[in-house]
Amino acid sequence: MALKPWQKGTVIRIEQETADTRRFWIQAEGNAFDFEPGQFITFDLPIHERPNKRMRSYSIASWPDGTNVFELIIVLDKAGLGTNYLFNEVIPGTELTFRGPMGVFTLKMPVEKDLFLVCTGTGIAPFRSMVQHIREKKIETGNIYMVFGCRTKADLLYYDELTKLEKEMPQFHYLPTLSRERWEGPTGYVHQVYSRYCEKKQPAQFYLCGWKGMIDEARKTLLELGYGTHDIHVEIYG
Ligand SMILES: Cc1cc2nc3c(=O)[nH]c(=O)nc-3n(C[C@H](O)[C@H](O)[C@H](O)COP(=O)(O)OP(=O)(O)OC[C@H]3O[C@@H](n4cnc5c(N)ncnc54)[C@H](O)[C@@H]3O)c2cc1C
Numbered sequence: 001m002a003l004k005p006w007q008k009g010t011v012i013r014i015e016q017e018t019a020d021t022r023r024f025w026i027q028a029e030g031n032a033f034d035f036e037p038g039q040f041i042t043f044d045l046p047i048h049e050r051p052n053k054r055m056r057s058y059s060i061a062s063w064p065d066g067t068n069v070f071e072l073i074i075v076l077d078k079a080g081l082g083t084n085y086l087f088n089e090v091i092p093g094t095e096l097t098f099r100g101p102m103g104v105f106t107l108k109m110p111v112e113k114d115l116f117l118v119c120t121g122t123g124i125a126p127f128r129s130m131v132q133h134i135r136e137k138k139i140e141t142g143n144i145y146m147v148f149g150c151r152t153k154a155d156l157l158y159y160d161e162l163t164k165l166e167k168e169m170p171q172f173h174y175l176p177t178l179s180r181e182r183w184e185g186p187t188g189y190v191h192q193v194y195s196r197y198c199e200k201k202q203p204a205q206f207y208l209c210g211w212k213g214m215i216d217e218a219r220k221t222l223l224e225l226g227y228g229t230h231d232i233h234v235e236i237y238g
Pocket of ligand 1: 073
């Protein structure tokens with residue numbers, strides 16, 4: 001697939017979501033910025049003299065709505081060059097260079113089987129996009145299990161929105177899972193949670209997104225449960 005050309009986008013809004021995570025809204029040039037839920041964009045950030053050291057990719061957290069504005073959700077890596085730039089230098093009005101949309105981590109239609117969306121931290125971005133798109137387009141699906149792992153309640157992302165969505169979409173099961181705090185919801189690691197919902201080994205598609213450790217462990221768990229590699233789709237953040 002040919003690489004998309006670089007283009008300009010203006011940051012039009014920034015919101016703090018948790019202590020170390022922010023939502024960024026970007027307005028692309030032109031009338032509409034079209035993409036498929038699950039795709040990402042790549043920034044060319046002014047953080048290094050060598051172009052290949054300046055690129056940082058981010059999944060699109062919003063869903064296609066016909067406008068030229070899209071949302072990203074980004075966690076600060078205190079030792080990271082790109083996120084320090086985005087958190088400390090970028091303000092509403094800043095113009096950034098990016099290309100996209102790119103990527104094949106998208107829903108494979110028709111979505112008849114159960115869908116497991118397994119993520120930690122900002123790995124939730126493509127899944128929020130997919131589920132909101134399914135709601136908006138009234139796409140028929142099997143059960144959708146969104147298993148989102150983080151440490152404490154204070155780290156939950158899009159919690160109110162997804163809790164509300166669960167009430168609106170009977171097939172959507174939102175399973176936020178805390179690894180370091182007891183609460184009314186599931187605790188432990190994401191692997192224990194999705195394993196419980198696919199014990200019967202029903203036909204299912206698994207989408208895994210986030211950092212390599214979680215994805216390697218999930219892939220191993222799912223293969224042990226008897227699912228095949230063709231049932232598993234991954235987006236690795238690093
Ligand atoms: C397809 C895709 C989608 C993604 N989507 C998202 C998203 O939606 N949200 C999100 O938050 N992230 C996302 N990421 C991750 C994102 O691209 C960045 O990797 C992340 O933001 C960290 O970037 P950074 O520039 O701050 O860190 P970097 O500067 O790249 O550093 C990363 C880490 O490496 C270490 N490091 C750097 N240089 C050295 C060195 N010389 N020696 C030793 N250690 C070093 C640093 O300590 C740091 O902890 C995505 C990644 C991919 C590939």
